[in-house]
Amino acid sequence: xxxxxxxxxxxxxxxxxxxxxxxxxxxxxxxxxxxxxxxxxxxxxxxxxxxxxxxxxxxxxxxxxxxxxxxxxxxxxxxxxxxxxxxxxxxxxxxxxxxxxxxxxxxxxxxxxxxxxxxxxxxxxxxxxxxxxxxxxxxxxxxxxxxxxxxxxxxxxxxxxxxxxxxxxxxxxxxxxxxxxxxxxxxxxxxxxxxxxxxxxxxxxxxxxxxxxxxxxxxxxxxxxxxxxxxxxxxxxxxxxxxxxxxxxxxxxxxxxxxxxxxxxxxxxxxxxxxxxxxxxxxxxxxxxxxxxxxxxxxxxxxxxxxxxxxxxxxxxxxxxxxxxxxxxxxxxxxxxxxxxxxxxxxxxxxxxxxxxxxxxxxxxxxxxxxxxxxxxxxxxxxxxxxxxxxxxxxxxxxxxxxxxxxxxxxxxxxxxxxxxxxxxxxxxxxxxxxxxx
Amino acid sequence: xxxxxxxxxxxxxxxxxxxxxxxxxxxxxxxxxxxxxxxxxxxxxxxxxxxxxxxxxxxxxxxxxxxxxxxxxxxxxxxxxxxxxxxxxxxxxxxxxxxxxxxxxxxxxxxxxxxxxxxxxxxxxxxxxxxxxxxxxxxxxxxxxxxxxxxxxxxxxxxxxxxxxxxxxxxxxxxxxxxxxxxxxxxxxxxxxxxxxxxxxxxxxxxxxxxxxxxxxxxxxxxxxxxxxxxxxxxxxxxxxxxxxxxxxxxxxxxxxxxxxxxxxxxxxxxxxxxxxxxxxxxxxxxxxxxxxxxxxxxxxxxxxxxxxxxxxxxxxxxxxxxxxxxxxxxxxxxxxxxxxxxxxxxxxxxxxxxxxxxxxxxxxxxxxxxxxxxxxxxxxxxxxxxxxxxxxxxxxxxxxxxxxxxxxxxxxxxxxxxxxxxxxxxxxxxxxx
Numbered sequence: 001x002x003x004x005x006x007x008x009x010x011x012x013x014x015x016x017x018x019x020x021x022x023x024x025x026x027x028x029x030x031x032x033x034x035x036x037x038x039x040x041x042x043x044x045x046x047x048x049x050x051x052x053x054x055x056x057x058x059x060x061x062x063x064x065x066x067x068x069x070x071x072x073x074x075x076x077x078x079x080x081x082x083x084x085x086x087x088x089x090x091x092x093x094x095x096x097x098x099x100x101x102x103x104x105x106x107x108x109x110x111x112x113x114x115x116x117x118x119x120x121x122x123x124x125x126x127x128x129x130x131x132x133x134x135x136x137x138x139x140x141x142x143x144x145x146x147x148x149x150x151x152x153x154x155x156x157x158x159x160x161x162x163x164x165x166x167x168x169x170x171x172x173x174x175x176x177x178x179x180x181x182x183x184x185x186x187x188x189x190x191x192x193x194x195x196x197x198x199x200x201x202x203x204x205x206x207x208x209x210x211x212x213x214x215x216x217x218x219x220x221x222x223x224x225x226x227x228x229x230x231x232x233x234x235x236x237x238x239x240x241x242x243x244x245x246x247x248x249x250x251x252x253x254x255x256x257x258x259x260x261x262x263x264x265x266x267x268x269x270x271x272x273x274x275x276x277x278x279x280x281x282x283x284x285x286x287x288x289x290x291x292x293x294x295x296x297x298x299x300x301x302x303x304x305x306x307x308x309x310x311x312x313x314x315x316x317x318x319x320x321x322x323x324x325x326x327x328x329x330x331x332x333x334x335x336x337x338x339x340x341x342x343x344x345x346x347x348x349x350x351x352x353x354x355x356x357x358x359x360x361x362x363x364x365x366x367x368x369x370x371x372x373x374x375x376x377x378x379x380x381x382x383x384x385x386x387x388x389x390x391x392x393x394x395x396x397x398x399x400x401x402x403x404x405x406x407x408x409x410x411x412x413x414x415x416x417x418x419x420x421x422x423x424x425x426x427x428x429x430x431x432x433x434x435x436x437x438x
Numbered sequence: 439x440x441x442x443x444x445x446x447x448x449x450x451x452x453x454x455x456x457x458x459x460x461x462x463x464x465x466x467x468x469x470x471x472x473x474x475x476x477x478x479x480x481x482x483x484x485x486x487x488x489x490x491x492x493x494x495x496x497x498x499x500x501x502x503x504x505x506x507x508x509x510x511x512x513x514x515x516x517x518x519x520x521x522x523x524x525x526x527x528x529x530x531x532x533x534x535x536x537x538x539x540x541x542x543x544x545x546x547x548x549x550x551x552x553x554x555x556x557x558x559x560x561x562x563x564x565x566x567x568x569x570x571x572x573x574x575x576x577x578x579x580x581x582x583x584x585x586x587x588x589x590x591x592x593x594x595x596x597x598x599x600x601x602x603x604x605x606x607x608x609x610x611x612x613x614x615x616x617x618x619x620x621x622x623x624x625x626x627x628x629x630x631x632x633x634x635x636x637x638x639x640x641x642x643x644x645x646x647x648x649x650x651x652x653x654x655x656x657x658x659x660x661x662x663x664x665x666x667x668x669x670x671x672x673x674x675x676x677x678x679x680x681x682x683x684x685x686x687x688x689x690x691x692x693x694x695x696x697x698x699x700x701x702x703x704x705x706x707x708x709x710x711x712x713x714x715x716x717x718x719x720x721x722x723x724x725x726x727x728x729x730x731x732x733x734x735x736x737x738x739x740x741x742x743x744x745x746x747x748x749x750x751x752x753x754x755x756x757x758x759x760x761x762x763x764x765x766x767x768x769x770x771x772x773x774x775x776x777x778x779x780x781x782x783x784x785x786x787x788x789x790x791x792x793x794x795x796x797x798x799x800x801x802x803x804x805x806x807x808x809x810x811x812x813x814x815x816x817x818x819x820x821x822x823x824x825x826x827x828x829x830x831x832x833x834x835x836x837x838x839x840x841x842x843x844x845x846x847x848x849x850x851x852x853x854x855x856x857x858x859x860x861x862x863x864x865x866x867x868x869x870x871x872x
Contacts, residue, residue: 090808091805095813145707145754145774263596301514316588338591370521373519380471435704
């Protein structure tokens with residue numbers, strides 16, 4: 001039985017989505033794209049690498065599972081009784097992939113033909129896991145190679161290294177894939193228990209975008225997804241309870257350095273925040289204000305960028321970003337630099353001046369225009385629509401309302417955001433330096 | 439109920455082509471899918487001793503124009519134009535060197551009360567290409583020196599991305615007597631001698647003589663877009679006259695015994711890269727057979743290499759094959775545990791031989807055909823990629839006709855695939871390891 005989808009229309013974007021929440025709690029969302037050949041679907045669970053300690057649904061004592069298990073699960077779901085999922089999508093001519101982040105896991109495909117065969121396959125493999133011990137063992141070798149590949153990637157090493165320096169206990173400090181050591185401890189039993197805890201209908205969203213008939217699509221999901229057809233969770237039944245360690249205010253390390261086979265050093269300066277709102281307008285406003293404010297003082301049009309670029313301390317890739325998840329957040333500033341120590345001092349020294357000076361009204365107006373433009377541009381891409389809409393929905397927010405939130409921000413709010421975020425006490429640096437050849 | 443009004447399959451998008459004065463080709467696509475208007479401009483030259491100066495050119499140009507004297511002023515102008523994106527980069531197309539610019543502007547349809555945004559963005563693009571900030575007949579010296587240092591760093595840090603570095607080193611070794619050996623960013627040793635006046639002189643020739651290709655795609659009227667581009671690009675800036683002589687498609691190069699090159703670094707994962715020559719280009723009758731052959735060998739996750747090197751033998755995290763379809767080369771790249779490299783080379787070569795011997799199943803052909811067709815159909819929604827295909831095929835004298843292309847693909851038989859594989863000559867094996 002298909003619930004009547006709720007329609008949402010954005011006149012800013014001239015886009016529509018239709019959202020159906022099944023009695024089981026599964027959410028299915030469709031965004032019609034007339035005239036497009038590509039159809040794109042992603043099936044996501046609000047479960048990522050940070051969810052490594054939890055109380056299983058129904059209660060019990062907390063279960064701590066090895067780091068990297070969400071990513072390992074993602075790999076494992078590709079092995080089914082019918083064969084490898086990528087091979088099955090290939091036979092249908094479709095592109096497919098999957099990705100694990102700190103807080104979500106997503107399985108996706110893109111196709112122009114045989115869409116419903118692909119969708120059936122997506123629903124089937126995500127909803128019917130098989131964890132054969134011999135496959136689990138084989139996967140460890142592949143993931144270990146994947147981890148080693150990342151160990152040679154200076155961008156990844158510096159980003160993860162910075163988070164490790166910022167957070168003392170929070171699992172954001174651990175690589176999404178875990179470590180060679182932690183994944184060795186994964187077995188089919190822990191995979192099963194993690195799957196049961198997090199791959200449950202209320203914790204999942206199916207997003208489909210393309211030129212499709214909505215009624216046909218929703219009926220198909222209703223009849224083919226047993227997560228859609230599942231009975232509602234009994235009242236009083238406890239959902240999985242996630243446990244995150246309490247993160248102290250102080251950073252783990254002020255600075256870390258790592259020699260690598262690189263020609264040019266890299267510097268990242270990070271600022272940690274605890275007590276970040278977990279969801280809803282509050283979270284999105286917090287993230288949006290943080291991103292805009294950082295862009296205003298470190299972005300390409302800022303005085304800082306011009307001065308540092310002309311002083312040859314930064315290159316084109318210099319920039320700032322903000323990330324948040326599971327109650328904590330972090331701002332990151334940096335990039336490639338010939339002189340990392342000098343750049344670190346220059347950034348820190350500027351921050352106090354910038355906080356004092358505040359934000360110019362004209363700069364803020366331009367930044368808002370830029371945000372509006374890039375928001376509209378994003379809707380050219382089916383992948384962008386699906387991934388962003390899903391991410392925000394998991395966090396209790398409708399992406400179509402982003403422009404409304406923008407109107408709630410003012411210069412003073414951004415200045416307050418900067419003062420809270422750029423606290424020298426919550427700062428850590430990570431430097432990748434060229435290894436000296438001997 | 440609007441569901442009865444399902445769109446019927448419309449013909450694939452195409453570009454309307456115009457010839458503007460001075461070897462200036464403009465192609466316009468009008469579609470209802472895009473929320474932005476995309477403009478790409480490519481200035482094409484030969485890959486030769488100018489390589490480093492050409493690579494430096496867009497870096498210096500984006501530093502400042504007569505009107506917007508520094509990057510900050512340009513960035514602020516772009517932000518005011520609703521975050522218009524303006525990017526530049528250099529690229530190798532076979533043995534041609536392309537300097538490319540991409541402009542992406544939000545369509546005014548989504549900006550109530552706004553007008554002239556697209557024109558203003560086009561004007562900025564023209565200024566960036568043709569109206570640089572000048573001091574005493576040369577480029578602004580401070581900008582030039584800073585960008586020379588940046589280019590040096592950028593070339594030196596190619597090594598930071600190990601997979602791309604391995605592929606670059608393979609090409610350098612394999613094509614050591616040919617223009618193709620040159621990296622699109624040029625050579626460090628050329629940098630010191632570049633000065634502002636001679637670079638500006640080269641820029642003038644580049645602006646006036648080198649062939650220029652522009653593509654526009656978006657919800658625009660074709661004629662209106664053509665007239666706007668013609669108008670904006672004819673006022674100010676360069677007096678286009680054309681006359682540059684582009685080299686032809688590179689001739690095939692004979693292959694001797696296989697060369698092996700090993701380079702050592704302290705890496706966790708070794709990178710293996712194998713280079714082959716086949717001499718098949720976009721305009722070759724065997725082109726579609728080459729695409730299928732590459733797909734069966736290593737283009738996808740169902741391909742022989744991925745299935746046998748990664749899935750069955752667990753020897754690699756990544757393994758894939760890719761093509762240069764102007765120079766006529768095939769590359770196989772793999773990230774492996776250092777101790778496995780001999781075994782991986784063996785398996786890779788076994789599977790190349792298998793295709794030559796006709797060991798290709800109907801299932802492999804069918805799956806690869808479907809995958810390529812599907813990807814090609816999805817291209818119809820990706821106008822940046824379509825503009826690229828129109829540009830590249832056009833250089834090889836082939837019009838962008840996706841229907842005819844798909845038809846030719848469907849007609850490729852097993853013998854054609856085997857024949858394409860038999861044209862592969864293994865030239866060089868490169869290994870980056872500890």
